[in-house]
Amino acid sequence: MAKRNGGIIGPANTPTSSVAAGVWRLRDAFNSTKNGTWPLTRSVATNSLRFNSASSDYLNRTFGTATNRKIFTFSLWVKRSALTGNIGYLISAGTDASTDIDEFYFQGTTDYLKFSAYESSVTQFEIATTQVFRDVSAWYHVVVAYDSTQATSSNRIKMYVNGSQITSFSTSTYPTLNFEPLFNSATAHTIARNLTSGSRYFDGYYSEYYFIDGQALTPSSFGASNASGVWYPIAYQGTYGTNGFYLKFANSASLGTDSSGNTNTFTVNNLTSVDQSTDTELNNFATLNPLVNNPSTVGTASEGNLQYLTTNAGYFGSVSTMGVSQGKWYCEIKATAKATVSVFQLGIEGDPNSASYNNYYTGQSSTSYAYYGLTGSTYNNGTPTAYGSAYDVGDIISIAMDLDNNKLYFAKNGTYQNSGVPTSGATGTGAISISASPTSGLYFFSVSDGGSTHTITVQANFGNPPYAANGYTDGAGYGNFSYAVPSGYYALCTKNLNTYG
Numbered sequence: 001m002a003k004r005n006g007g008i009i010g011p012a013n014t015p016t017s018s019v020a021a022g023v024w025r026l027r028d029a030f031n032s033t034k035n036g037t038w039p040l041t042r043s044v045a046t047n048s049l050r051f052n053s054a055s056s057d058y059l060n061r062t063f064g065t066a067t068n069r070k071i072f073t074f075s076l077w078v079k080r081s082a083l084t085g086n087i088g089y090l091i092s093a094g095t096d097a098s099t100d101i102d103e104f105y106f107q108g109t110t111d112y113l114k115f116s117a118y119e120s121s122v123t124q125f126e127i128a129t130t131q132v133f134r135d136v137s138a139w140y141h142v143v144v145a146y147d148s149t150q151a152t153s154s155n156r157i158k159m160y161v162n163g164s165q166i167t168s169f170s171t172s173t174y175p176t177l178n179f180e181p182l183f184n185s186a187t188a189h190t191i192a193r194n195l196t197s198g199s200r201y202f203d204g205y206y207s208e209y210y211f212i213d214g215q216a217l218t219p220s221s222f223g224a225s226n227a228s229g230v231w232y233p234i235a236y237q238g239t240y241g242t243n244g245f246y247l248k249f250a251n252s253a254s255l256g257t258d259s260s261g262n263t264n265t266f267t268v269n270n271l272t273s274v275d276q277s278t279d280t281e282l283n284n285f286a287t288l289n290p291l292v293n294n295p296s297t298v299g300t301a302s303e304g305n306l307q308y309l310t311t312n313a314g315y316f317g318s319v320s321t322m323g324v325s326q327g328k329w330y331c332e333i334k335a336t337a338k339a340t341v342s343v344f345q346l347g348i349e350g351d352p353n354s355a356s357y358n359n360y361y362t363g364q365s366s367t368s369y370a371y372y373g374l375t376g377s378t379y380n381n382g383t384p385t386a387y388g389s390a391y392d393v394g395d396i397i398s399i400a401m402d403l404d405n406n407k408l409y410f411a412k413n414g415t416y417q418n419s420g421v422p423t424s425g426a427t428g429t430g431a432i433s434i435s436a437s438p439t440s441g442l443y444f445f446s447v448s449d450g451g452s453t454h455t456i457t458v459q460a461n462f463g464n465p466p467y468a469a470n471g472y473t474d475g476a477g478y479g480n481f482s483y484a485v486p487s488g489y490y491a492l493c494t495k496n497l498n499t500y501g
Contacts, residue, residue: 044233044282045208045248049255050275050304050466051192053082053201057275058193059247059256059266062186063093066213067242069180073212074104075143075222077233077281081305082203082290083111083134089202090142092195094119094182101195102182104144106133112170115144115157117181124179127157128171136290136305137321139207139281141223141231147216148179163219163231184213184243191247191266205304207280208233208248213241233281252276277304279464279493283478286322286331286462286492288447292352293318303466309457310449312339315361317448319352320462322492324443327500328422329401330474330489331445332481334467335373335393337457342392344373344456348401348408349446350438362448367438371397371410372450376417378410378432379450387432388417396482399445400489407431414483422486445492463491476500 051057066072080088088106095101102117111132117124133140143160150156153174159166175181183189191209194200210222215238223233240246245264251257252273256266279285287305299316300309310316320331333346350367354360363370363379370379373391377384391397391412398411400422407428409420416422420430434443449456459466463479472481476499479491490496 043235045250046278046280046282047249048077048079048205048207048277048280049247049249049271050205050277050279051202051271052275052303053203054302055270056193056201057270058201059191059268059271060188060193061256061264061266062188063184063243063264065186065242066184068214069184070148070178071146071214071216072184072241073143073145073215073217073221074210075141075212075217075219075236076209077139077141077207079139079205079207079279079281079284079304080106080133080136080203081205081287081301083136087194087200087202088204089190089193089200090206091183091189091191092193093185093187093189094195095187097195100182103194113142113159113161113166114171115159117175117183119182123173124181125157125175126171126173127159127169129159129166130168130170131161131166133161134291136287137284139205139284141219141233141281143217143219143222145216145218146175146181146183148175148177151177153177158216158218160219163223163225184211203302203304205277205279206247206249209246210236211240211243211245212236212238213243215239215241249276274466274468277464278478278480279304282495284494285464286320286445287464288318288460289321289352290318303459304464306461306464306466307336307457307459308447309337310455312453312455314359314452315345315364315448315450317345317362317446319349319444319446320460320492322444322497323352323440324401324403324492324497324501325438325441326403328404328486328489329445329492330398330479330481330485331463331492332396332398332461332465332469332483333445333447334396334459334461335391335456336459338393339455341451341454342373342390343450343454344391344397344458345370345379345448345450346373346397346458347371347379347399347410347446348434348443350435350443351440352442352444352446353440359452360448361450362446363450365439367435367443368446369408369432369434370446370448370450371399371417374450380432388412398483400486401443401445402431402489403443406434406436408434409486411483423488463493
């Protein structure tokens with residue numbers, strides 16, 4: 001079975017070995033039953049919503065009068081994209097960010113999870129975990145249950161991640177008995193942004209977003225463990241209360257639609273149908289990995305880590321969060337911007353750490369292969385070979401990686417270069433032959449620039465594009481691509497890894 005990294009993290013699905021800085025091999029969440037399928041039939045969200053801080057994306061709604069401001073529950077699945085320096089707001093409520101604001105968020109300097117109320121310029125409660133959450137390849141299920149009627153103060157706020165209650169806190173100031181916060185009051189509530197600040201937005205994905213008005217629930221209302229101990233979502237069967245909502249992001253024309261039956265729909269700000277994604281906790285797609293980066297000259301990842309801007313201080317790039325050692329895999333990379341020269345180097349990488357080296361580009365090592373935009377040549381071990389047509393901004397490059405036969409193919413806007421035939425198997429018509437033994441044991445899709453004084457911007461589509469694609473899926477029915485996926489090749493996501501990896 002192929003090794004891979006990225007997936008759903010649950011109590012029994014923890015990292016087992018590091019293959020690169022910030023890249024982990026994880027047990028596959030789907031190997032829990034005899035046939036590899038999920039153990040329950042249920043109706044849960046099959047979409048997520050991708051937020052990008054640079055686009056000032058957020059949702060907002062002013063709540064009506066609550067049934068009970070002393071008791072409520074938030075539950076959602078979240079996949080972070082940006083870490084330190086970015087405050088990941090799950091929700092905020094209040095009237096003034098300086099004096100009256102309640103917040104639930106990932107803290108931006110240390111990445112812990114915090115739930116707090118600062119009202120009338122006084123901290124009313126503040127709960128901050130010692131545990132940090134820095135895996136940008138994983139989906140987390142986060143639940144906070146508030147019940148200020150409890151006699152014991154520590155029972156008034158309970159926090160859970162992936163089904164397990166968190167009991168270790170760096171800060172634990174609990175609310176007074178029967179305290180009513182601004183959460184669930186008739187005031188403004190904002191998802192993915194600080195209440196009033198124009199600079200504090202969230203980067204990442206939300207799925208299965210519930211608010212339950214009037215009940216303090218445990219994670220078992222929203223999830224369960226499979227036979228391997230991996231936490232997965234189930235459909236909530238209870239009532240919602242007056243202000244309760246369920247955001248499943250199923251309607252691309254109205255992404256803030258409340259599916260609880262309460263019509264507590266949120267206003268959408270700066271989000272479009274392109275921001276609806278099929279990257280969810282049930283099928284986790286690869287993204288580019290911002291943790292594999294040169295720390296002194298960091299490139300800029302955005303759009304849920306599907307867009308990447310290189311620096312002009314050296315040859316730099318990024319790799320996918322998932323790596324593979326067998327099977328046939330497909331992705332598309334769109335060249336979206338350049339500085340002066342078309343120095344795009346797109347391909348695959350057998351040593352993911354190398355993307356963080358100074359003056360390293362895709363195609364430089366013996367197990368790295370690239371298609372170079374400026375000349376149309378391929379690069380391997382730093383050596384160019386005549387191959388195909390040059391490409392530039394606006395072009396989409398398909399990468400078909402056949403690890404069963406150790407062949408590689410590139411297409412420009414749907415036309416395979418060098419008369420390549422990805423379905424030719426061991427014959428490898430028009431293929432680039434690649435090493436059967438990559439440095440790390442895995443191959444990763446990779447992007448970089450090819451000039452030490454230039455920059456490029458690319459958008460990666462592993463099946464969950466940050467741009468409008470043409471709806472082509474792989475043979476398993478997954479992905480949204482601009483061009484037809486060759487028969488037998490698959491999008492890089494956890495469901496396909498389980499079946500074909």
